[in-house]
Amino acid sequence: MKKLTVIILLLCTLILIEKKSYAGTITLQGTIGKIPIVMELNIDPVSASGTYFYKKLKQDIAFEGTAASNNLSLKSESTGDKFELTRNGHTLNGTYTNKKGTKLPVRLNDVEPNSVKLLFVNETLSKTLSDYSKLRLNEIKLIPGKQELLNQKYLIQWYSEPNSKINVFKIISGYPQPIINTINDQLYNEYYQNFEAYFSCSDMDGNAGYEQIEITSCFLNEQFVSICISSGWYCHPAAHPDFGESGITFNTKTGKKLELEDILWFGTGAKPKKESDEWFSYRSKTYAPQIVKLFKRLYPTEMIKPQTEENCDYTDSEVWDFGSWYFTQKGLYVGAYFARVARSCDNPGWSIIPFSELKKMKQANHTLTF
The missing domain is CATH 3.30.565 (Heat Shock Protein 90)
Incomplete structure (x- = not known):
């Protein structure tokens, strides 16, 4: 009886290991017919979802479906594509059917995790990307x-x-x-x-x-x-x-x-680390109100407070605290960012701090010249 119990426990352990090895996120590459594809699968014991792309086109196609033992049944809601796949070792084999009913054989091989290298050297980018994304960008x-x-x-x-x-x-x-x-x-x-x-x-x-x-x-x-x-x-x-x-x-x-604080600094003392609590506080309580004050002087017409909420209110400092910024031929462009209902007010064309004005202002970085 004891021996039988041990055997049952071993079998259960093997089953759990087998199921676990196919769970989680895996990357595969192979072919539909003769067409090269890459697939990313998220699998749990009863369901699966993910995306795949044709290497030539590179555009993601999403799918979801069911997982049972070594079998996967997947469908794309957007394209109508269907996959019936069976796991065999480190491969998935099966059939692809498009919405017209055309069937093609599928053969996919596991990609060893973290084995894909970008074909161009960019260590910063490489650290942020999955194998799936690297395989796409290599194309x-x-x-x-x-x-x-x-x-x-x-x-x-x-x-x-x-x-x-x-x-x-x-x-x-x-x-x-x-x-x-x-x-x-x-x-x-x-x-x-x-x-x-x-x-x-x-x-x-x-x-x-x-x-x-x-x-x-x-x-x-x-x-x-x-x-x-x-x-x-x-x-x-x-x-x-x-x-x-x-x-x-x-x-x-x-x-x-x-960073913007390297160019334009309205604070005192050391500059806060980006996205720290101090940085968020500086942007909201110091930087944005100073931008409103500056633009009221530079662009008095554009900075008149509107009479109704239907118009863009650029006197509200909250729309300036985390906007985009970049240089143009005319000076430093500083963008505004509104709530969704007023997104048409984003990034007005006029909100530029001229180089002549930047030269007058306290330099955030004395090694920079305008």
Whole structure:
């Protein structure tokens, strides 16, 4: 009897180990028919969900379904694609059926966790990405376009990603080569995060959910490289579309990314660490009210308090505390950010602090010149 009990316990343990080995998140790659795909699966004992993409197209297609023993039954709500798959060791084999009824064989192999390396060297980006994302970004092919000379000195090369139609650039000349390399690496970190955002966002039909990812401002001078990336998206199953912009600015003397407090500082003493309690307090209680005061002087017409709530109220300091910022030919652009019901008020075109004004103000960083 004791021997039988031990055998039963061993069998139960083996079953639990077997089930556990297939639980959690796994990455696979293989083919539907002859078409290469990558899949990410989240599996528990009774259900499964995840996404997959065709390597050529790169766009995520979401699915969900059931898991029973070694069998998976999956369906994409957006495309109607179906998978019937069976686990056999480190492979998943089975059948794919599209919404027209066409059937194709599927063969997928497990990807060893943390085994995927980016084909381009970017340690900062690599640390933030899953194997699934790395396999996608390794398929990115940038097509060179025109070259452009900015401020009669700084040469940049534009590139286009064919599937997303996103255009990006890298610096060719105008700064010392080590600075160019450092800034380009950080720019590409930003670009590839945007590529990943684009391809991982799908609409309810399984197509790209992004309407726009575009570099809408690009400023290079002796002191700064500064860009603005504008985006608009509607990712299923989100309730509403959304849009926004983000700026990124570099010091061309050091190659380091700058924070707004490096440029514009209304506080006293040491600057708080970004996203610390002190930083949030400074932005809300000191920085934003000072921006309102400054813009009331620079733009008195635009800063008149509206008579109704239907109009944009730029006198409210809360809309300025965490907005985007970047340099343009005219000066430092500082954006506003409103609640969803008033998002059309975001980022007015006029909210620029001219270089002449920046020169008059207390310098946040005495190594920077305007």
